[in-house]
Amino acid sequence: MIPIEYFLALSGILFIIGVLGVLSKRNAIVVLMSIELILNAANINFVTFSAYYGGLNGVVFALIAIAIAAAEVAIGLAIIMNLYKTRDTVSLDEVNLLRW
């Protein structure tokens, strides 16, 4: 059996990649994708612990998270579409109206 540390390391790496993506990418779509990475890092953790400790709670949680992620992406993409329509851009650098 593959030791649990590998899974957790994979999840951690995915999470860090996601966070870095959220923080550093200028393109809104890429940021959205990075958020998906963070969610999936969490999903991997759920599934891993579920497999190692038995029971289906973790798996069910992962499924729910995927469903929510799908909804979230739909909304996120809708926002970005609107953003593009009104401002002709999807760069987060140029979207800063709500500031001091």
Add this chain to the structure above:
Amino acid sequence: MTFAEYAWLIPILPLIAFVIIGLLGNRLFKKWDGGAPIAIGMAAISLILSLIVAYEALTGDGTPFVQSLEWVVVQGGDFAFTFNMGIYIDNLTALMLIVVSIVSTLVVIYSLGYMGEEGGRKRRYYAVISLFISVMLGLVLASNFLQMFIFWELVGLCSYLLIGFWNTRPSAASAAKKAFLVTRIGDIMFMAGLFILFVGFKGNLDFDYIFNNLDSFVGGDSLLTLSTLMLFGGAVGKSAQFPLHDWLPDAMEGPTTVSALIHAATMVKAGVYLVARSYPIMVKTPDTLMVVAIIGGFTALFAATMALNNTNIKRVLAYSTISQLGYMFLALGAGGYIFTKTLDPNVGYMSGAFHLMNHAFFKALLFLSAGAVIHAAHTEDMRLMGGLSKKMKITSLVMLIGCLSIAGIPPFSGFWSKDLILAAVYEGVSISPIFTVLYAMGLVTAFLTAFYMFRLWFMTFSGTPRDKKIHDHAHEAPASMWVPLAILALFAFGSGFAYLFGLNTAIVPYGVFSMEYASAGTLLVNMFTDSLTYASIIVAIIGIALAYLMYEKKTIDPARFTSGAVGGTLSNILLARYGFTKAYDWFGLRIVYGVAKVVDFIDRKIIDGLINGISAGLIRSGSFLRRAQTGFVQSYAAVVVAGVSLIVILLFLMGGVI
């Protein structure tokens, strides 16, 4: 006591008149003479009630009638206190009720004629004068010091409103303000005295309680002396005694009826009443009584000198009021002081109250006659009058009665009380040399009074007309004016006989001492076997004779006293009121304005500066901190990540849940 239970109605009735006249529309009163019938009616009903209540009190055994309701009740162990609202009727109250209600009713009736040409403003006049009567009656009926103080302030308010009745005239407006502000100094002292009494008597300000429990005062004699001194300070302001006297001559800017009311019945008598009312406390503090006597004696002389050369008919009367009030304080103070030293009953208290009554009648008479003259001549300057007695027979006759009375010629009322005052002061000669001086002051004042009053009468009524136009225009007063004058003349002539018929034993400070009954014959014999009596009569006659020679026969030229270096300067000093008007102005401009500037500086720079500084600092730090709100989504995300990481790291380090 049956009627006394309805005594609370006495001040309520004129108050109702005030509400009706003051709050109902102007149109309703167009044909009703500005509401005068209502004011007169209510004043008359309360006059009748006052007379009944006063009769009941004066024929009783002298025990005060007390009736009170709880007004403010504060519970809390040692700090518990109760303020009451009620009525307190003793012989002094009865006397005041008689004086106030008679004089004010007659003044309101007289107003019908005097204020007849005022038009739409009459409604305001009758409304305020009803309130004035109401609060003065409330003041004399008050059952405790706090209630008295409330009415005391209301009396001040009403006199402000009435002195400034012709509010479009700048001089009237400023006279009203002066009256209000100067008496306010006294009011503050009164209030300070009340604070001391309030603490000293454990929160009970009822006359009934204080007079019966004087020994329970906490704080010692010096504090009690301070409190009575402060009470007298209130009286000094209200009764226009030196050095707070200068508002009263200016108060002549109001209608003459208002002057009559203020001088005879209401405003200035409140101060004398306060001192007489607190007599049981005062006799515990001889030092205060000495101050009362000295201020009174000095003011009597001081004000009389200013009346000598004034040419304004109302001003002369105003100074004579100040002077006569000084007599009353002299009597109260000297009588009380002598009592504290000898513990023998004396006439000081009684003669002060007696003079208050007599003065009310003859001063109301004098003012209202002067009002009739002003009404006829349309000027207040006596230099433009003269020879008016042919045109105004009744007025000149009643005014002569008033002058004889104030000058102290027997058997007119002023004689009795003035003579008793001087006799009371003379009793103290053996105690302290100060009383010799005070007696001399009183005697000189009696001379001056007789002189200036007859100067006024001769200049106004006798001789040849000095201004033809005014003389031709002059006419006798209408019936609504001369009838009250005639009634007042009757009182001014006869009220002195009250002394012979029981006033002597009735007007005594309850619980302090009582006087032995003496028959009218004994009193008369005592009075006219005393050489002092003749002294006061003689100086009065000399005063009248001098006025006769100077202003009627013209054998002595008045100009002799006003010309030349000394005479001219003296005359100018008197006309400038010894510089008191200037001194008040100087005090207002320099001291009060200076203090106001300092306070303004503290308020604006220090207090406002502190508040503004704090808010400015907050605004500046806010505008610095708002830069954290960049508008970039990712910087917020970075803060979130940093925060979460910080929490995770801390959890690791502290060994929390993990």
